[in-house]
Amino acid sequence: MDILWSVVWALVSALVVGVLVRRTISVGTGWLRNTVLSLVMGTAIWPITRASYEILGISQDGTIPWLEVSFEAAMIFILLFAWMVVIQMAVLLALELVMPSGTFTTLARAAVRLPSLYRRVSRLSQIQRLLLSHGLSRYMRPRIPSFKVSMREIAQATSEVFAAAGVTFVKLGQFVASRADIVPTEFVEEFSKLQSDVPPVPYSAIEPELVKIWGRPVEEIFAEFSKEPMAAASVAQVHPAVLHDGTEVVVKVQRPHIRRQVKADSDIIHTLAERMENSAGWARKIGVRGIADGFLESLAEELDYRGEIRQTEQLRRAMDPHRRSVVRIPAVYEHLSGERVIVMERMQGVPLSKADAVLGQLSMLARREIARDLFLLVAGQVLETGVFHADLHAGNIVIDDAGRAGLIDFGAVGRLDKRDRRDITLLLLAFERQDSTAATNAIIDIFGMPPEGDTRKIQREVGQLLLQFDAGMPGGSSGLFTALLQFVIDHGFELPPAVGTAFRAISTLEGSLKKLDPEADLLLMVREHMDELLSRTQNLGDAVEGLGLYAAATVPVVAGLPLEISRVVKQLEDGSLDIGMKGLSIDVIRDLVGGVLDQLIQVLVAIALVLAGVVLMAADFGPSLTPALTIFTYFGAWVLLSGFVLAIVVLAPALHQRRFK
Structure with a gap:
C-alpha cells in the first residue's frame, strides 16, 4: 500500500510541478523534457522530504504523520516543494542554453531522413569529383588580384561538368543559355551546345504510373497505345495513342522518380550556388544564386503539368475563331490529364x-x-x-x-x-x-x-x-x-x-x-x-474603359486634396506638424527605454533578494521552528527562492529572443 501511495503521490507531484513550471516560464519547457524532469522531481520530493524531516528532528523512528501532519512538517514540505519547482525551472533553462527546444525532434526527423541524406551526400560527392576532374574547383576560390580569370575557360569547364552531371544540370545549362540578358556571352554560347541525350524509359516502368494516375488499365482508355515513345526528353516522354472513338492523341508522361532526382539535385544546385557566390568574385558578378533560384522555380513549374494544361487551353481559346489559319494549337483532354501526364490531340x-x-x-x-x-x-x-x-x-x-x-x-x-x-x-x-x-x-x-x-x-x-x-x-x-x-x-x-x-x-x-x-x-x-x-x-473600347477606371481611382484623391491641405496648414500654424522619421518615434524610444529600465530593476531586485536570503539563512538566532531550524533561516530560504524565481523570469525572455533571432 505504501508503494502504491508513493507512486500516486509521485504522479500527482509531477503533474503539479510540470504545470507550475509551464505557467511560470515558456522557454525550454518542451513536453518531453518537462515531463521527464517533472517525473524525476515528483518521485524525489517525498524521499527528500522524509530525509529533511529526520535532519530537522520533525519525525522520530521514521514514522510520518500521514493523516495529522504537524504545522512544522507542513511548512517544511511547502518550502521543499517550491524549491523543487525552482530547481526544475533552472535545469530547463540550462538545458535550453546547451540544447535548444526542438533538438530531439530535429534529431528524430534527421534519423528518418538518413537514407535520403546519404543519397544527397553521395550525389554531392559525385558533383565535387566532377568539379575536380574538370578543373573547375580552382575557379571556386578567391583569386589573386593580379590573376585574370578567363570567362571562356570557366564557361567551357562548367558546361562539361553539367553534361556529365545528368539531366537536371543539363536543363540548368539550357536555362542559363536562355538568360542572355544577365549572363556573359561566353556562358550563353557554351551552354547552348548542351543537349540531353536520354534513352527512353521502358513501357514496363511507365505503365504502372499511368494506371496509378488514371485508376484503371491503359486498355480501357485507349484502343491503341504504342509502347515505343515517339520522343524522349530528360523529364518526360511522348507516346502516340488512339482513343476508342478513333481520335489520334499523344500522351506526354513524366519519367518515374524524376521528382526525387530533381529534388536532390536542386538542393545541391542551391548549395553550390551559395558557395560559389560567397567565395568567387566572378560568380557574384553574374549573380549565380539568383540564376539558380530562377531555374529551380522554373523547373518546379515544369514538373507540374497542370500549368501547361491551363496555358495550352488559354492560348487555344485566344485564337481568333473568325480567321482561317493554317496554324493550329492542339486540344487537351483535361479529364485524362493531370499533374504528371497530358493527353492532347496529335x-x-x-x-x-x-x-x-x-x-x-x-x-x-x-x-x-x-x-x-x-x-x-x-x-x-x-x-x-x-x-x-x-x-x-x-x-x-x-x-x-x-x-x-x-x-x-x-x-x-x-x-x-x-x-x-x-x-x-x-x-x-x-x-x-x-x-x-x-x-x-x-x-x-x-x-x-x-x-x-x-x-x-x-x-x-x-x-x-x-x-x-x-x-x-x-x-x-x-x-x-x-x-x-x-x-x-x-x-x-x-x-x-x-x-x-x-x-x-x-x-x-x-x-x-x-x-x-x-x-x-x-x-x-x-x-x-x-x-x-x-x-x-x-481597341477604342478598351481605351475608354481604361480612362474611366483611371478617373474613378483619381477623383477621390483629388476631392480629398483641399481637406489635406487645410490640415497641413493648421498644423503649421499651431506648430504641431510632425515630419517624423521612419521606424523611429518618441513612443518607440519610450517603450525601448522603459523595457530596459524594467529589466534592470528586476535584476537589481533579484540580486537584493538573493543576498538578503543568504544573510537571513546564515543568521543563527531567533525563535525555533524545529529543534534544528530557526524562523529566520526558514524565512531566508523563502527570500532566496524568490530571488531565484525573479532571476529566472527575467532570463527566460532573453533566451526566447536569442532563439528566434
Whole structure:
C-alpha cells in the first residue's frame, strides 16, 4: 500500500510541478523534457522530504504523520516543494542554453531522413569529383588580384561538368543559355551546345504510373497505345495513342522518380550556388544564386503539368475563331490529364527542324502562308492577349504534307501586361517607320531610364540601330530583337523578365520564320499587317474603359486634396506638424527605454533578494521552528527562492529572443 501511495503521490507531484513550471516560464519547457524532469522531481520530493524531516528532528523512528501532519512538517514540505519547482525551472533553462527546444525532434526527423541524406551526400560527392576532374574547383576560390580569370575557360569547364552531371544540370545549362540578358556571352554560347541525350524509359516502368494516375488499365482508355515513345526528353516522354472513338492523341508522361532526382539535385544546385557566390568574385558578378533560384522555380513549374494544361487551353481559346489559319494549337483532354501526364490531340507532320523533305514538296506560296499565319498568331499572343508561347524554336513547330502547321510543347509561356504590349507594338512600328524619337520613347517606357542616361545620346544610338534594320534593305530585320536585347544590356537598362522573355520568343520565332521562308522579314510583315495589328492592340473600347477606371481611382484623391491641405496648414500654424522619421518615434524610444529600465530593476531586485536570503539563512538566532531550524533561516530560504524565481523570469525572455533571432 505504501508503494502504491508513493507512486500516486509521485504522479500527482509531477503533474503539479510540470504545470507550475509551464505557467511560470515558456522557454525550454518542451513536453518531453518537462515531463521527464517533472517525473524525476515528483518521485524525489517525498524521499527528500522524509530525509529533511529526520535532519530537522520533525519525525522520530521514521514514522510520518500521514493523516495529522504537524504545522512544522507542513511548512517544511511547502518550502521543499517550491524549491523543487525552482530547481526544475533552472535545469530547463540550462538545458535550453546547451540544447535548444526542438533538438530531439530535429534529431528524430534527421534519423528518418538518413537514407535520403546519404543519397544527397553521395550525389554531392559525385558533383565535387566532377568539379575536380574538370578543373573547375580552382575557379571556386578567391583569386589573386593580379590573376585574370578567363570567362571562356570557366564557361567551357562548367558546361562539361553539367553534361556529365545528368539531366537536371543539363536543363540548368539550357536555362542559363536562355538568360542572355544577365549572363556573359561566353556562358550563353557554351551552354547552348548542351543537349540531353536520354534513352527512353521502358513501357514496363511507365505503365504502372499511368494506371496509378488514371485508376484503371491503359486498355480501357485507349484502343491503341504504342509502347515505343515517339520522343524522349530528360523529364518526360511522348507516346502516340488512339482513343476508342478513333481520335489520334499523344500522351506526354513524366519519367518515374524524376521528382526525387530533381529534388536532390536542386538542393545541391542551391548549395553550390551559395558557395560559389560567397567565395568567387566572378560568380557574384553574374549573380549565380539568383540564376539558380530562377531555374529551380522554373523547373518546379515544369514538373507540374497542370500549368501547361491551363496555358495550352488559354492560348487555344485566344485564337481568333473568325480567321482561317493554317496554324493550329492542339486540344487537351483535361479529364485524362493531370499533374504528371497530358493527353492532347496529335498534330500531324514532322518538326520544322527535321522538315526539309516536307518543305521541299511545298510551294513557296504555301510556305509563305504558314510563315504569315505563324507570325500573326504569335503577334496576336504577344501584342493582344499578353499570353504567348515562349519557346517557338523549330522543334516546337510541326509541318505536314498538306501545308498545315501546329504548335506543341506549351511548358514555357510568357505574360505581358497591357502597357508593355502597347510599348512593344509602338517599338515595332517605330522601327518599321524609321522613327528614332518614337523608338527611343518606347524603349525608355519599357525599360526605364538607366542611371546617368542621356536621352539625346540614346536617341542617336537608337537611330544608328534603326539604320541597321530597315525593312527595305537586304537582310531587313534579321536579328532585330537579338540586337535590341544586346543594346539594352550594353546601355545599362534594367530588363524586366517578362519583356526579356517576349524579346527572346520573337527572336526565336524569327529564326523559324526564316526556315519556312528565307526571305521572311519581321518588319515587312509588320508593315503589311499594320492595320490589323493596330486594330487588335489599340481597341477604342478598351481605351475608354481604361480612362474611366483611371478617373474613378483619381477623383477621390483629388476631392480629398483641399481637406489635406487645410490640415497641413493648421498644423503649421499651431506648430504641431510632425515630419517624423521612419521606424523611429518618441513612443518607440519610450517603450525601448522603459523595457530596459524594467529589466534592470528586476535584476537589481533579484540580486537584493538573493543576498538578503543568504544573510537571513546564515543568521543563527531567533525563535525555533524545529529543534534544528530557526524562523529566520526558514524565512531566508523563502527570500532566496524568490530571488531565484525573479532571476529566472527575467532570463527566460532573453533566451526566447536569442532563439528566434
